[in-house]
Amino acid sequence: MALLDVSNLNVCFGLKSGLVKALYDVSFRLERGERIALVGESGAGKSILGFSIVNLISKPGFIESGSIKLDGKELTSLSNRQLRHVRGKRIAMIFQDPMMTLNPVISVGIQMVEAIRSHTPMSKKDAKKIALDRLAQVQIPSPELRFEQYPHELSGGMRQRVIIAVAMILNPDIIIADEPTTALDVTIQAEILELLKHMCEVCNVALILITHDLGVVSRIAERTMVMYAGRIVEEGPTLEIINDPQHPYTQGLLSALPQMALPGQRLNQIEGSMPSLMNHPKGCAFHPRCKYATEKCSNAQPNYIYSGISTVACYMVEDMLEEFSEYRDL
Template sequence: MDLLDVRNLNVNFQLKREDLAALIDINFSLKHGERIAFVGESGAGKSILGFSIVNLISRPGYIKSGSIKLNGNELSHLSNRQMRHIRGKRIAMIFQDPMMTLNPVLTVGEQMVEAIRSHTDLRKKEAKNLAIAKLAQVQIASPENRFNQYPHELSGGMRQRVIIAIALLLKPDIIIADEPTTALDVTIQAEILELLKHICDDNNVALILISHDLGVVSRVAERTIVMYAGRIVEQGPTLEIINDPQHPYTQGLLNALPQMSLPGHRLNQIEGAMPSLNDRPKGCAFHTRCPYVMDKCKQKQPDSLYNGVSHVACFMVEDMMKEISDESYDFDEGDGPDNGAYLLSISQQKGDV
């Protein structure tokens, strides 16, 4: 059984005149100890998805339909009181800005002890010892001293380590990390990502990393899910997504990385901008920015199809799969190449995916 199973999830925002869809037919699963990442530009729906899993969507947002199961138990219909036993204890969350997450008028230790005692029967001294042990686990020097300090007395990287330590306090099954390195410099980013990776591996904790940076994702995630305008457009093994992106949007994200541009030249970019919720185009939402747009892209949404390596929602890939399927009839059964490998080789030869 999968640890987390999300099926046909739809999240809307209810306004006076209309309902706006923020997430549309989201499907994915997460195994014990697995590390996956959600990638996309701002407005793709990544953070909304993270909040939906722990039912932190507040009005006017709401889960319209779909299923979110943790170890087979449905979460989407639980009340806030019931979800308090899930948040922090079974599913922990690391937010973007640690300074906004930590209470500035309480010491680090007070906040950690409060989190422990709200979910367990540990005494104050036992909770303190556990908190100090977790601070040491995230490689904070002199954890006994940091325990008594206020958030403003710590550096940005140190505060992020404290947030990770708080997430680990109750041995959660899943950690959702929402842009955990956005406010940090490059060196500290690398340290935090390696720390998250090792902690998840050592404790068999599953990780959901939310990021806009495929470079960050490539260091941590085993599987990557690319989102655009509230939908999943591509998902598969991270190495395959990085080395052979199939969807034009994924290709654009990779080409926009600084290392993909020549020194002294302008950085590559995807023309246009992410559509707003009330201005999502008909058909494939990416067609207004896609260099390979076809007429049918403007009329209907492509299905997500498995191409032998990853799942992709793109008519261009769908047409290529049909072409390969037609060509495969030329082979006798057992004599032809593996469909997935054949698709990859043809794709690379054509150079159009």
């Protein structure tokens, strides 16, 4: 049994103009201790998927259908009170901006102690000891001093280390990290990601890393899922995705990395933009931007097929595999 099993998940938003769908039949499994990445442009549905797992979607959003199981237990049917025992304790989240997560008028230590005592009947003294141990584990110098300080007294990298410590403080099974290094400079980004990877390995915690940077996932994730317009379009081992991308969208994301262009050359880019929820194209959502698109791409969504050890939803790949199969049979 997988630690997390998401099956045929559909998420909608109820607007005055009607229902608009943000996620389309999303399915994946996460094993204990596994690290996976969700990649794609802004608006692909990555954060919505992350929030859906712990039912943190703000109204008018809601889970229309599908299943989210943690150790075989259905999460979509739990009440908010029941979900409080899952959030933080079983599934922790790391958000983009630590200043939006930490309370600016409460010291770091009090926030950590409250996080522990809200889930476990523990004395303040014992909770403080655990909090100090976690601060030391995330390589924060002088944990006793930082414990007494307020978030604004810490640097951006230090605040993100505190957030990782808070996420790990209750020994969760899963951490969902939503663009955890967006507000940090490049050198600090690398340190934070390596720290997050190390903590997950040491504590055998599964990780869902949400990012738009394919250069990041190669260092962190064992498996990668590429999302476009609310649907997973390609999934497979990270090295396979990076070295042999199948879907034209994945190929476009990789070619757009700065290191793929020569010095002084214009950066590569995917023409067009992500469709809005209000104007979702019929058929394959990527076909208006795809140079390989044919008529059938605009008529119906492609099914998932195996290409090597990856799965991909693309008619072009399907046709190529059929042609190869016919050629091999000659």
